[in-house]
Every structure is written in structure tokens, then in C-alpha cells.
Amino acid sequence: MLHLLQPIWMLLSAGIIIPVLIHLWHRKPGRVLRIGSIQLLKSATVRHARSLRLSELLLLLLRCAFIVLLAMLLSQPQWKSPFSKEHRGWIILEDHAYPYFKKTIDSLIESGCELHRFDTAFTRINIKHLPAYDSSSVSYRTLLKRLETLVPPDFPLYVFSGDQQKRFHGPRTSLDLTLHWYTYTNKDTVDNWNAYTFAINKDSVREINGVAAYNGVTWTQTSKALSTPVLPFKVCIYADDHLADGRYLRAAIMAVQEYSGREIVFTDMATDKSPDWLCWLSEKPLPADMHPLHIVKYTTGAAIFADTLSAGDFTIYKRHQVPIKSDTIIFHDYGGYPLIGVNGNQYTLYSHLHPEWNDAVTTGQLPLQLLDVIVPVPSPGKHDLRAVDSRQLLSDNNLGISKRIAPVRTIDLKDTLLLLLVLVLAVERLLSLKAKKEVANA
Template identity: 30%
Template sequence: MGFLSPIWFLALAALTIPLLIHLWNIRPGKTLKVGSISLITEASKTSSSSFKLLHILLLILRCLLLALIAIFLSKPVWEKMISPSKTKGWILIPKENFNETYTKFKPQVDSLTGKGYELHYFNEGFVKRDSTKQQADTASNTNYWGLVKQLERSGQGRPVYIFTPNFKKHFKGSKPTVHLKLKWQTYTQADSVSKWIASAAFTNDGSIKVTDGTSTPQGTTYGSKILKNDGDAVHTVRTQNGRTSISLNGSKDAPVIVDTTTQRIAIYTDNYPLDAKYLKAALDAATAFSGTKTTIKQYNNTAIPLGQTWLFWLSDKPVPSNISTQSKHIFAYADGKPVDVNSWIEPGHIALKKRISSKENDSQVIWTDGFGDAILSYSNSSPASWRGRGGLYTHFNPAWSDLVWSDDFPAMILKLLQQQPASQPNGRDRRIINNHQLQPDIVNYNMPISPLRESGQTDVSGYFWLLLMVVFAAERVLNYNIKQRENG
């Protein structure tokens, strides 16, 4: 028996209340009937009291009633315990891919179960599996490192064998350090390649630009191509009810609706019209290459129409809140005092002559200088901002760097426009993690062996509630009968 909220046992102090009530018994004086009171002299009035337990059964019922209330509020649960002598250890396999994993490691699993190891799911609660009988697998994105930490807290002191896939999506956070007798084996699942349509949009000439994502154990890549309305050998294009959709041939995924919106790009020049000129040329080249429907406009005042896809804020002043909240992406100059440097910009190894000191420490770094400090960082806020707390720590100006003269400049801008800051959908991720990298840090010491707990806890508070009602009813009936006898 266990209790989820044992603090409520402090309520047992209330047992003193019925005990005091029964001990402090005020006894009324007796009335003596006489014929005449003329010969009786007046005496002082007196009353008597005694500390004596009366109606002991009623006292017991009331104390039991208060005790049951405290137990009910403490949320009692029933935990099964397995005798330590019957189990040598656990075998843990994720429920979502049990069949494939068991088939992959069948000889090892069968050998361990024959030696007395129990088969449990490597999922929340570590539920025991009765057999290796084939059952339907269910999809899940369990964090295996988090489960290992829970396993240590469960009091499992015997050897544990874990068999899992090695997809990177299952290993989140920092690698744990645990005190467990643990052996972990992994494998790459058969379904190790995933393909999907990341995006699709109409171009200026009415064609469709589609971006496909491919995830393999080696990594995730994206590729784009221009399609006509009849599709190609890989893609199927359909138009229904005025909406055009595209899907991968042979895929069970739902078709992706082709985006018909126009990408709107605004450049705020402020005191940097020359910088805006170089940026505009790079944007023209990048959007012409991508073929997506795009409009690019420059503004020398803050009367910028709301709803911009991209806002390039070439100014030392902060972006007004009304413009900031209505722009999907913001690319801004960082504020601060410029300093002369002799370094370069990566990627591209482009000469860097002047920069603003970086203050970023919590944003995703996109471009760096030769010392690894941020030149451009990304903050995945709302709206998504290519500035974080600072921004571009240089300027689009030949006096600051050779970036605007570089052949890589339009390509770097294009990559920003097409950048998908969020990673691929987690269900699509087929990247794997090295077996050495995934192994938790094991701290070896003689850990005492405790009884193994069956996973899951049975809530028994309902039984105590029923018993509470029975005792309450019995107390009321007994109290009524006592009063009837005393009054009668």
C-alpha cells in the first residue's frame, strides 16, 4: 500500500476532538420530588462533571470516521511487489516497435527470458509484458534518455538489458548519468528512409516550385524543383474546386496544398540607402533564381504596409512594435558601437573589416566570424526574427566587409529566404545516433537490491470512500439510538 499525498495524515490530529468531547462529560443534577419546600433551607447551586468515557462504541466510530477521511485524502494506491528471488532482471523493449525489435534480437531476448529475466515495455511505467506474442505496434516519439532516468528512480537494482532503435529523435536533452547495471543494444530500423513534401508554391510564370525533404540515417536534405501542372515521374498534381495540390507518387501522406500567396519583402533604408542598394540586388538575384512569386519594395520611412513576409530593417533604431508583430520574418542590424577587426565571415571566408560586438548567447548562430562569434543569429520567437537581441553584427557595405562583392552573397540571401528554422517533422526524422554517444554514463557501485515493483499503481481510494460512507451511516444510527434512550 502506498499513498500519493501522505501529508494529509496530519489530519489524524483531529482524532483528539471526539476523544475530548467524550471525556468532558457534563452531568446534569438530579431532580428530587418533595411535597413541600417550606422546611428546606436555600443552598448554593452546584453542578458536577467527571472525566469518564461513555458510549465507547460511538467514540470508536467517530475516530474511525476521521481516520478514513485522512486516508482517503492521502490518495491510497496498491502496488504489487515481486519476490526478489524469482526475477534476475529486466528486458526492456519499446512498445511502439516491439515486434521489429524483438525479431532483431530474438536469440538474446529468448536466452535472457530463459534465465529468469522479465520482459517489460521501455515506456512510461515499464509495464510488464506477459509474452513475446505478436501485437500491433503503435507510433510514439519516446525520449529514451528520460526513461533511463525514471528507471533509476524506480528502485530497480538488478541487471537491465535494453533493446531499442537508434534514431536520433528518441534521444533528447543531456545524456544521463545513472547507477544501474545496464546493457544497451541498438539497431537501425528497416524503415530508415523518409521522404515528404516540405513545401509547394506557385512561381511568377504559373509553374509550381516544390521542395522535397529526405531523411536518412546519414542526415536530412532538402531539394527543390520546378514542375508544370501535369507533375512528373515523382509528383502528382491535382486541381479540384479551384485548389491545386501535390503529392508524392506511392505515398500515403495527405496531398500538400500549393501555396498561392505572394512573398512580400520590404527593405527599410533609414540612413543606409547604399546598403539597401546592395541588398536589393542580391534579393533580385535570389528570388529570380528561386522562381517564387515575390515583390520587393524599399521604404525610407516607417509607413510600411503590414503583413510583410520579410522585413529587412537596415537601421540602428528598434523595429516599431506594430510593424514587428505583423511581419513573419525580421532581419535587422544590431545596435552597438562598431569596432575595426581583421577577420572573415563564414560561410565563404569573406573578409570582415568592421563589426559590432556580439551579445548573443541563446540564439541560433547562422553566420560567424573567424573566431566563431556570431555575425548573424536567429531567434525562434514570434515573429521569427533573424536578430535575436541583436541582429546582423556587420553591415551590407564595402566599408564593413567584402560580403556585398562576394559571389556567394546572393546564394547566402537565398538560403535565408528558404531557411526552415524548425527541423523536419519529428516523425520524419531518420537520423541515427552513434551507439557510443547514446550510452548513458554508468556509475558503478554496489547498489542494494530492492524488490522489483510492478509498473502501474491501482487506485483504491474508492474502497475507502465506500467504507467511509458505511461508518458514517453507522455513527448516525448509533447516535440517534443513544439520544432516544436518554430522552426516553
């Protein structure tokens, strides 16, 4: 069935009256034959001149067809038809999965199943010309959810794919599909990569390397000597009227240094204008001549008692009121009150690093929080090869109580109409030029 997404453009087809009027206006004049008794033919000639006759009928039809096709093209036509169950089912095949299930897939194809690629378009493919590589990172769950818009709920689907955990991200929603899912585990692939490198002294660095396999990810640390010096991690602390806060912060950073081995150097604003971190534990404005990579600063305003609300493993006693135009909040207590905001490279603290404000500095939580900042735990990301448990593949299906409307197959006719439009225009131009040459030679 033909559907038009913008049917108002079909009014343009009324323009076919224009080529009709042009053809009626430009009639080919009759040739005058000088013969005897011309008076006897005078009345007949006059009647012939006044009659309406269409000339160049093929040209007229082509021009009218061009206008109608243009109107249909602008109307965005689509052909929709009910889903055909001429095949026994679909085989959804991920690249590289065929060798693991060759016998099963060949048997399904012989029984009448149609082969499709496991991608966003579920492209139909041939078993003799399988794709060589799949670079998609779209979640399997997202892809399978799209199938609900393509096939009826009782149509058999046979999915063959890998079982890598990184392809199962996203919500685990129910699938209203008749799904049979087969996975394989690639136990031969191991990925090694350097995840993080930092200086431990002037001539050496420590590398954190990842090793990923189907059964997990492990991390190893190795020290390496370098021929060229490596810059240390530079921290500048300005405490102003909060000297105790500065001492607590310095002690926490030194604990991180002792645990991780990373070389950390404390600098001052007089000698270093570009530290890695500027810890501005003051309500004063930031100096304009400092250009640190990151800034940690206190907010301004009066203190508010927090009624000992918890924030993870430590307790908040006092905090600042957050301004109306606050930064993006990245950490808050269990009461929902912001504790840390960020804006670009600037972090704002809404509580102080002092036992009167919270107990993070006395319970050992401050060094643990700083450890994730100074020596962050790397993520395996694209290197993750861990296999998912087979019990996590499918959710409960709704088959049997499904109220989902059977999908229809939609074919966009834009490209077809565009091709016809070009062909009609080309033929019309050829015939028009030919007609002009004949008139000129007459």
C-alpha cells in the same frame, strides 16, 4: 518501512480526544424503575450516575480512526522497501519490438525475468497483452538514465528496442547499469512528405519533398502548375543614405532567386505596405504605416572598429555598440560580439552590408546566408527514420567500481488511505443513523 513526508500533520491525531469527550458527555441516562423500597436503591443509583462509562464503543473507535487516518493522509505517507531480486532480471520492451526477438524474450521470461514496458514509468506488462503503439518521443538515453534510480547496478537488464536515430538525442552519458541492449532495423518503412512549397511564377509552385528510410533522408524538387495564382515573395528595401548597401543586398537576393527559382518581387513603400520582408537600411525610425511580416534594420550609434574579427567565412571590420537592453542575439563573431539580434519579427543588424564594414558582400557569403532565410533547408523532424550505428548505443559502464547506493522501492499510500478514509466515514454514518433511529423508537 513507513516514511512521512510531512510528519507535522500527525499532531492532528491528538484530536481523537474530542470524540472521546463527546461520548463521555453524552451518556445514555439510566431508566427509573418504580418499585417498592426505592430508598434502599437510592445510594446505588447515585453512584452509577457518577461513574464514567463509554457508550457506543464501535462508533467511538470509527471516529477516532477517521481522525488518525486523516492525519496520516495529510502527512503524505510512503512505504519504502529495499529492491527485491526475486526475478533474474528485467526485460525492457519497446512496443512493436517483440516479433523481432520473440525466441529470446520468451526464453528470458521462462528463466525468471520480469517484463516491463520501455516508457517513463517502466510499467510491468504481460506478454499476452502487449501495448499496441508507442507514441513516446523521449530519448532512450533519458529513459535508461532513470533506471539508475530504480534498480541496483548489478541487476541484469535486457533492453529490446528500435534503432531510429531520432530517439537517441541528448547527451551520451555513462550508465551505471548491467545492460544488454538489442535493437532491430525496420527496413520496410518509408515516409514521404511535403517539406516546403514556394511560388516560382504566377501559376506554378516548386515543392521540396522528403523521402525518409532507415539508410538516410533524400530531397526531391518538383514543379507543379496551379489553377489559382500564387503570391510571390515580396521584398521592400529602403536604403536612405546607404544606397550602396541597398544595391549589395538587392544583388544578393537576386542571386538567391536565380539559384532557387523562387519568385521574388521588389516593391516600394508607396505601393506595398505589407511586404514579406522590409529591409530598413537606415537609422531613421520605422514608419508606422508599414506592416511587414519581418523587418531587417540597422541599429543606431557610432561605429566601432572590430580589429578584423572573423565571423564564420567572412571578416568583420566595423560594427555598432550593442545597447544595454539588446535583443536576443542569434549571430556573433568569434570574439563574442553580437552581429544580429532578434525581437519578435524584427531583426537588428549591428554591422552594415558594405565592404567597409565586412567582406560578406564581396566574398559571396551574403547570398549563402540569405538562402537559408528565403529558402530554408527543411528538417525531417518526426519523419526521420534513419538508423543509428550499433557502436553508438552504449557508453562505458561503471560496473565494478560503482559507489551508487542501491535504490529502494517507494509506494505512495495516498490512494489507499483515501479509500480507507471514505470507508470508515461511510460505516460511521450508517451506524450513527441506526443508533438515532433506535433512540427515537425507544
